[in-house]
Amino acid sequence: MPPLxxxxxxxxxxxxxxVVRGLDIDIGAGECFGLLGPNGAGKTTTLRMLLGLVQPDAGEIRIGGMAIPREAREARQRIGVMPQMDNLDPDFSAAENLLVYGRYFGLNDLTIRARIPALLEFAGLSGKADSPIATLSGGMKRRLTLARALINDPELIVLDEPTTGLDPQARHVIWQGLRRLTQQGKTILLTTHFMEEAERLCDRLTIVDHGQTIASGRPRDLIDREIEPFVTEVFGESVAQWAETHGSCCERLELSGESLYCYGRDPDRVRAALQHAPDLHYVQRPSNLEDVFLKLTGRELRDA
Amino acid sequence: MNAFAPPRLSLRFLPVWRRHFLVWRKLAIPSILGNLADPMFYMLGFGYGLGSLMPRIDGASYLTFLSAGTLCYSTMNSASFEVLYSGFSRMHVQKTWEAMLNAPLALDDVLLAELAWGASKSMLSGLAILAVIWTLGLEHDWTMSLWTIPLVLLIGLTFSAMGLVVTALSPSYDFFMYYFTLAITPMVLLCGVFYPMERMPQLLQVVAMFLPLSHAIALARPLILGTIPTAIGWHVLNLLLWTGASYWLATGFTRRRLLS
Incomplete structure (x- = not known):
């Protein structure tokens, strides 16, 4: 089957x-795909090109056989979008937001009204149909925005940083929602800064930086392939000195200010080497996607 | 894509127009009050107050003379405020347009809806003044005054289109001051709202001839005074040209702003 x-x-x-340099991405139907990268990596521009809102200078985009941007309007008929910033209509209630948005897809009021209760239920907003937007919390608004993206029963859902700015509770609710959508067979494309989010939700992902793909694959495979399995984070004033004398206990070291990241296969060896440095604090854990991300994109700030 | 390709017109603008209408319905009472009360009090105050000191103009009371100017000026103001302040909120602050563009709507549909909505809302302002004119019996010929209804729609379209150019170019609300100070205020004062244009120095008359409000008033005033306007085609053509050219430019600038 060709990719969606x-x-x-x-x-x-x-x-x-x-901004974007020779990007290749395939997303299969029913897949949850992550587009990861630091600020300014070209993620949002890529999404805007995908939706046909920005003209690419090179390359080709197809969604369900439709050529973008030429057939972008037809393609958007089958796509739901959750933007980075909530742009709900502040003058409307929750239900009116869904009704008015559904009309933009050419749906008639009867069809939309029939869909609204289930969408509000999905968003955990069943009792809030008539609530003005101003009375909803940040998490509720985000969930309503997700529900709004589903008003046209889309095949593909595009989410630009769906959980930025949410507290952990609200984030977990969004994650559950997204999992329910993949179970229903929806295809999801999401961008995120949260590696934990990508690791949990995405079947496959691509890390981009400076507009180029620098790694892609399944999250687990990326961790196995790109990085040593364990990391010890060591903190303290004398950490640089300790690194010089005991650094050989791990395979790779990254020093960032007063923090040292020791990557290796044998966490016990690192722990043993830290026995005689009581002024240093440390945390040991298995390596995760964030370690891969930082290794590949570097630790320096992107907006400085 | 060339940003300045001709605007594409499609009926897909209708759901967006309905959205604006639904918002308006929620705020209708203060909105109607604002549209009606302000110009009405100006018209009545100046009309009766100054009018009592003045001779009749073109065989009409000053209040009647002024009412035709107010009809046009109120429509112009209402269209301008709608597409500038509210339009800019929807485009830039609330990101309402962005939400629409993620749906299967094109930017041209969104802009056409702004144009149509600006004209609709300003038409309401014009009609409110017309209702005052009728209530006070200021019109000299009722059937003739009915022609101001399509005229008010045309005026609304013209000034909505012009305002959209400014909205497309504005970095912030503060920028609108240039337009109001350098375009709207001169039109109000030079184009014959309060006094006949012919009373102005030659140079100012020439300037005014190029401004769209003069053409609107040249049509509205005879219609209220019960006579057939002269050079109807010329004035209508002028308003249409302002509308078409402005809308084209506004579409181009907005595409360049949002779609690159």
Whole structure:
């Protein structure tokens, strides 16, 4: 079966800056795919090109056989979008937001009204149909935005940082919602800064930086392939000194300020080497996607 | 895609127009009050107050003379405020347009809805003044005054289109001051709202001839005074040209702003 979304050699430049450089992505039907990258990596531009809102300078995009941007409007008929910033209509109630948005898809009021109760239930907002947007919490607004993205019963759901700014409770509710959607066979494309989110939700993902793919695959495979299995984070003033004398106890070291990251296969050896340095604190854990991400994209700030 | 390709017109703008209408319905009472009360009090105050000191103009009372100007100026103001302040909120602050563009709507549909909505809302302002005119019996010929209804729609379209150009170029609300100070206020004062244009120095008359509000008033005033306007085609063409050119530019600038 051909992939639902196929992106080939996608390129976009703004003036002298190449924002997206030769990106290739395939997303199969029913897959949850993550697009990861630091700020300014080209994620949002890629999504905007995918939706046909920005003209690519190079490459080819197809969604369900439709060529983007030429057939973008037809394609958007089958896509639900959850934008990075909530843009609900503040003058409307929760239910009116869904009704008005459904009309943009050419749906008649009868069809939309029939869908609203289930969508509000999905968003955990059943009692809030008539509540004004201003009375909803940040998490409720986010869930309503997700429900709004489903008003056209889309095949593909595009989520741009769906849980940024949410507290852990609200984040977990969104995650449950997204899992229910993949169980229903929906295809999901999401961008995120939260590696934990990507690790939990995504079947496959791509890490982009400076507009290029730097790694892609299943989260577990990426961790196995790109990084040593254990990390010991060591903190303290004398950490640099300790690294010089005991650094050989691990395979790879990353020093960032007063924090040292020791990557290796044998956490016990590192712990033994730390026995004689009582002023250093440490945490040991299995390596995760965030370690892969930081290894590949570096630790320096992107908006500095 | 060339940003300045001709605007595409499609009926897909209708659900967006309905959205604006639904918002308006929730705030209708203060909105109607604002549209009606302000220009009405100006018209009545100046009309009766100043009018008592003045001779009749073109065989009509000053209040009648002023009412035709107010009809046009109120429509212009209402259209301008709608597409500038409310339009900018929807485009830039609330990101309402962004939500629409993620649905199967094109930017051209969103803009056409702004144009149509600006015209609809300003038409209401014009009709409110017309209702005052009728109530006070200011019109000299009732059937003739009915022609101001399509005229008010055209005025609304013209000034909505012009305002959309400014909205497309504005970095913030503060930018609108340039437009109001350099375009709207001169039109109010030079185009014959309060006094006949012919009383102005030649140079100012020439300037006014190029401004769309003059053409609107040149049509509205005779209709209220019960006579057939002269050079109807010329004035209508002028308003249509302003509408078409502005809307085209506004579409181009907005595409460049949002779709690159």
């Amino acid at each position: 979304v196929s992106i080939r050699s996608l390129g976009k430049r703004y003036g002298a800056t190449e």
